[in-house]
Amino acid sequence: MAYSLPPLIWLRAFEAAARLGNFTRAAEELLITPAAVSYQVRQLEQLLGYPLFDRVHRELALTRLGQTYLPTVEKAFSDLSIATVSVFGERDRQPVRFRCLNSFGQLWMIPRLRSFQEAHPGIDLQMISASWAETLSPELFDIDIRFGDGSWTDGVVAFLLNDPIIPVCHPDLALDPGKREIEALAEATRLDIMGVIDTWESFFRSHGHAVPKRNGLQVDQTLSALELAALGHGHALVLETLAQPYLDSGRLIRSSDKKIKSRHSYYLVTDGSRQALGPDAQIFCDWMFRELGGEAG
Incomplete structure (x- = not known):
């Protein structure tokens, strides 16, 4: 769309001169003659x-x-100023920008942000959510919280957390106590998460059971699997950390005490060393390591 606009520097001169009453005071503000x-x-x-x-x-x-x-004209400049600060932060107070997966952001990060902000009221945060298949320019964030095997070569990688994977379900779908748990799960409706490495097939093999046929929904997000499980659509196989809010609230229960070790972990990735980050970003990283028990320093 083409806009019929005068040059912004002319509009800026008009606005300053009108507000301040003469060209001299406007020039002092605009740093021109x-x-x-x-x-x-x-x-x-x-x-x-x-x-x-x-x-x-x-x-x-x-x-x-x-x-x-x-x-x-005044409103246009005001709107531009508000939008600029909202998206990019004030020039003398840049937010710490970090990216994480939707599920991690919703289920782990957001519930803990209040405690971080209460401990560090002078630090602004900017969270960018992403799906597992999404690639974003690293210029959009300072810190990337990733889930994978840690073999990335586009930054400095530091281990955060390796979490067990557990089966969960709605309380109404609790397994028949008269059957072995693995056999009961093999017969139950299960939810599959596409794109993950630790699948139901891995779960059954690790516990010495033949891999049953799929008999449930497939989704592309852990958050979707958890929500469907909480609505009674089947058993979900998810990271324990992400399931914990649902377990704590009683919306889900563990289908079985059995679990498997995840072959992927959470990592913190930065463009350079953490010491090269700004002081606010370093504080945020240190907080992440304390909360998740990852690498120190």
Whole structure:
């Protein structure tokens, strides 16, 4: 879409001169000369075809058209300023930008953010959620919290957490106590998460049972599997840390005491060493390691 707009520097000169009452004060604010402010305003007036100021000695008075135009210009600059700070932070107070998977962000990070902010009220955070298949430019974040085998070569990788994988279900789907747990799970409706390495097939093999046929839904997110399980759609096989909020609330129970070790772990990835990060980002990283019990230092 093409916009019919005057150059922004001309609009900025007009707004400052109208607000401050003369070109000299506007020039001091804009860090240019009064002659430059006057020139930019005249260029704007020539472009619009109408005068915006009545020039009386060294003072300026808005014309009727200038009075009509000014509120819209002021609002436009105000909206731009608010949007810029909202997205990118203030120039002297940049947020710590981190990326994590949707499931980790929703189920682990968000419940703990209040405690971090209470302990560090001067640090602003910016969380970017991503799906397992999504690739984002590293320029969008300072810290990447990833789940995988840790073999990435695009940054400095530090171990955070290896979590066991457990089966969970709605309390109404508790397994028949008269059957062996593994046999009962093999007959139950199960939810599969696409793209994960530790599957139901891995679970059954690790416990010496033949791999049963699939008999449930497939989803692409752990969060979706947990929500479906909480609604009674079947048994889900998920990381214990991500299932914990559901277990604590009683929405889910463990289907079985059996579990498997995850072949993937959580890692913290930064472009360079953590010591090269800003002090706020280093504090955030140290907090992550304390909370998850990963590498120190």
